[in-house]
Amino acid sequence: MVTTKFYLDARRANGATYSLRINITYRRKIASFPLGIQLTSEQWDVTTATIQNHPEAKFLNTLINRRKSEVDTLILKLEEFEKERLADMSAIQIRDYVVSKLNPNEEQPKPKEDPNTFLKWFDRFMGRKQGRTKSIYEATRRRLVAWIGEEKLAKVKFEDIKVAWLEEFEDFLSLTAGVNANAIHFRNIRTVVNYAIDNEVTTYYAFRRFKIKSEATRKRNFDINTLRRIFTHQCEEEWQQKYLDFFKLSFMLIGINVVDLCGLKKMSQGRVEYLRAKTHRPYSIKVEKEAREIIDRYAGTDSLVNFAENYANYRHFYNNLCKGLNEVKKQLGLEELTTYWARHSWATIAHKLKISKDVIAQALGHGSHTVTDIYIEEDTQAVDEANRKVLDYVLYGGIVEQAEKKKRGRPKKSTAPEEAKEVAA
Numbered sequence: 427m428v429t430t431k432f433y434l435d436a437r438r439a440n441g442a443t444y445s446l447r448i449n450i451t452y453r454r455k456i457a458s459f460p461l462g463i464q465l466t467s468e469q470w471d472v473t474t475a476t477i478q479n480h481p482e483a484k485f486l487n488t489l490i491n492r493r494k495s496e497v498d499t500l501i502l503k504l505e506e507f508e509k510e511r512l513a514d515m516s517a518i519q520i521r522d523y524v525v526s527k528l529n530p531n532e533e534q535p536k537p538k539e540d541p542n543t544f545l546k547w548f549d550r551f552m553g554r555k556q557g558r559t560k561s562i563y564e565a566t567r568r569r570l571v572a573w574i575g576e577e578k579l580a581k582v583k584f585e586d587i588k589v590a591w592l593e594e595f596e597d598f599l600s601l602t603a604g605v606n607a608n609a610i611h612f613r614n615i616r617t618v619v620n621y622a623i624d625n626e627v628t629t630y631y632a633f634r635r636f637k638i639k640s641e642a643t644r645k646r647n648f649d650i651n652t653l654r655r656i657f658t659h660q661c662e663e664e665w666q667q668k669y670l671d672f673f674k675l676s677f678m679l680i681g682i683n684v685v686d687l688c689g690l691k692k693m694s695q696g697r698v699e700y701l702r703a704k705t706h707r708p709y710s711i712k713v714e715k716e717a718r719e720i721i722d723r724y725a726g727t728d729s730l731v732n733f734a735e736n737y738a739n740y741r742h743f744y745n746n747l748c749k750g751l752n753e754v755k756k757q758l759g760l761e762e763l764t765t766y767w768a769r770h771s772w773a774t775i776a777h778k779l780k781i782s783k784d785v786i787a788q789a790l791g792h793g794s795h796t797v798t799d800i801y802i803e804e805d806t807q808a809v810d811e812a813n814r815k816v817l818d819y820v821l822y823g824g825i826v827e828q829a830e831k832k833k834r835g836r837p838k839k840s841t842a843p844e845e846a847k848e849v850a851a
Contacts, residue, residue, distance in 0.1 A: 428452045428501045428512075428520060430494060434470045442466055446477075446490065448497055450521050457521035461490055493528075500524050514581065542627045544582045548618045557703050558685065566614040573598045584619060584628035592636045605641045612638045646767050647774040652760070653677075653820050659758060666757075669750030671720050672733055673768055677820075678717035680789050680813055681769025682709075684747065685740050690730035693721075698730065707791050712810040714817055772816060779819060781812045789813065
């Protein structure tokens, strides 16, 4: 509901007089505009909202009451006939609308843009990101625009992001994507809200009551026999073998991400060291001899390996990698073969080999990002040993297992004394 009342603005003195204004209140916000009348505090009666002790009191009271009646009529029309428009307006916008109707021939000042809308802070936060992370936030922005439009989104304030608002967006997303895919968008929105709270822009936080839904992620790891088939497979064509070798190298480097592997520049003392693009955490991985063979086979000019050097950008290479692995997948009779499976499979094999979860987490770069982590220098020896153990099991474990099985199947030599043998004879 919109309310109006007279207000003598005693904060802004013009000599000994103050400006008489009309206050417009909407959703606990106030916007006002002047009536062009200056009064002293003695000439304005707050209780009766009338002008007194003024030589033109009668005329002025008639004038201000007529003007207030005009304002109330305009607002009533909004409430009765333009409810949807009113629902999207702020007190300032209602004030500007009323003034434009009262003075149609006057050029109205352009309303100041609110610097603290959700979209402005979303774009500001997104602008600080890069690469794949920025692309993910851009996707969320596109979904929001597809839902309510750019113009409407630009007016959304943090106080507007209520549980009902989030639920309506959730209903829209559910028409085209699954629960986990949609959860990414809500986590992005929540991150921006937290960013605004940290910058003291808002205190409103609907995510205390709105819970982001998720489903158990399907496991994406190969069993040991399938992994061994992949590592011993020879592709039908040379170009396919290149992409299979990329998968193998990714596994041997503890499931390194595609963009990080393409971005490696050199080895240092038998290790590759880099900042992971996704988390910006430092990595240091020992290059085992099997990985070194693949690196030497595809030695790059500007990069450690040349997989992506002949492509315009990483994304172009990634698309071709997916196509190449898809062909290999058909040859092996697999349901799926992507680089994600290399990382998940390494972790699963490591767990099967009784490698501790702490070492696996360190190998994969999972951490709490606490202040304590900054001061603790990670011991890479445990990770190096874990990777060697995983590679030995995948690449050579089959030979060892067969030897042990044959050994178990041989008849044991008799330990009976010679006298017993003679009696038996």
